[in-house]
Amino acid sequence: METIMQIVFVPIGIASLGLILSLIFKGIDRRIAARFQARVGPPLVQPFRDIMKLMLKETIVPENCVRWVYESAPIIALVGSLMLLLYIPMGPFNAPLGNFGDLILVLYLFTIPSLAMVAGGFASGNPYATIGAQREMVMMMSYELPLAMLAAATAWKVTSFSIAKISSTVIWSTVGPLGLVGILLLLVVVLSVAPAELVKIPFDAPEAETEIAGGLLVDYSGRNLALFYLSDAVKSFAFASLIVALFFPFKLGTTIWGEFLWFLLKVLIVMIVSVTTVRVAAARLQIDNIAGYYWKPIALVSLAALALIAIDTAVVI
Amino acid sequence: MLESYSGYWYPLVFVSVFLILSFIVYILSRVFFSSAHKKGEQAKPFLSGNKETEKVHIPASSIYWGFIKALRGYYDVIIPFHTGNINDYMGAFIIVLAIVLTVVEVLT
């Protein structure tokens, strides 16, 4: 009985709550981006209105698409994003499936929505979508290396891949001064991977709106578009929660709901710094510039961070 | 249950939660959203209004052109290196093996 409770009801509850929270965060992100651009901006509930409007539109399925991939890719994208919320601890609440999956699984789960979008783009049977999908593939090939080095570094000092354990042993306290610089560099690396993971400007070449007419999503309408929109919002919230759980798990020491609000505030600050500010300040990069950016400077910085942590460990011992 | 020295994963739990959630998302998406009624040229691919012309075939290796262009320096060195001559490959193998063995010897 307890496993049924854990496997069926708790995931459904957390998924619905996570959906609502992610859409609110997306609305806050749009409003703050508008304020940065000296505009007023849409109201905070605008993403809910977008989804409700998409419920009234009809869903057109293009005739030369691969039907089963085209229809199932949005569902897989949304379910992949929702599963992420079940493995990441949120403030005082432990992850419901936290004992059944570790950091490596979470990093692989982050690739599922992107891969589903790539599959959906290739299956759309439209040359614009093919271009968008190949750009997303190249981008994924580029930013996965820094993320892997991040996982290796955080798990190395804590000797376990379990996110709950990494959160409780605060990673800043396990290293000396050289290692602190290394972990700071890793934080910079993961904050620069965030816009590419979430396909936001300056790394939104796959979904370039005016350049390739909407990129990956060009032939999607109505229901499938709404599912991709939701999966994008949930992935932003999940990635920011992961950064907070790994790097800033500090607790305030108040009531449970106070702790949760403190966690949401930290997630909001991480999202504003890594996604919103960069989004309004930069222009879109070309895909070979993106691949060069992640393979040359960012990979070197994360290698340097790993080397600093290694030197720190050797010196201490 | 899959376990290594410091990592763990339960695939059965993952797959069952995935299937349950996707079933619920599928049912909800079919109930709340509407489908299209076929009319006219609605279902043609969007090509900025143009008709679909003859199909063009491009090689699949052109898909990651951005990646190759970004790492042009690396590719300019490594592609001429692959001469197809087995003696060159064996030479490279022996050199790298020698370096690795000396490094391991020095470190331990």
Added chain:
Amino acid sequence: MIKNAFKRALWVYHINTGGCNGCDIEIIAALTPRYDAERFGIKLVGSPRHADVLLVTGPVTAKMEDKLKRVYEQTPDPKVVIAVGNCGASTGVFHNSYSIRGPIDKIIPVDVYVPGCPPRPEAIIHGIAKAWEKLEGKK
């Protein structure tokens, strides 16, 4: 509540059927911080499959005639067509030209006309807001 959803989340696709670009510049100006159409939920999208409102400018030239019809059919229902500018409403300065196939309503059904050469951005936003009333009537 769902019926009111269109009022505040209109997605707009812009197509130019051969005009002088004056109306296109005013449409883009309507999305800049000075007039800020996004506070009403109006967003410019890149593909007509995502759009509710087709903003059509220019008189329809011979080459754009069947492309305009195809884009109109590829937009999912319910949709609204707004003809921006004098050229769209009545071929404007290009009247009786050899390559013009007529004002827009000879090719696709138009719901809202925004006259002007070019119309002010406030007039364009007013036209898009009127489109909601048309959508309400279509459901």
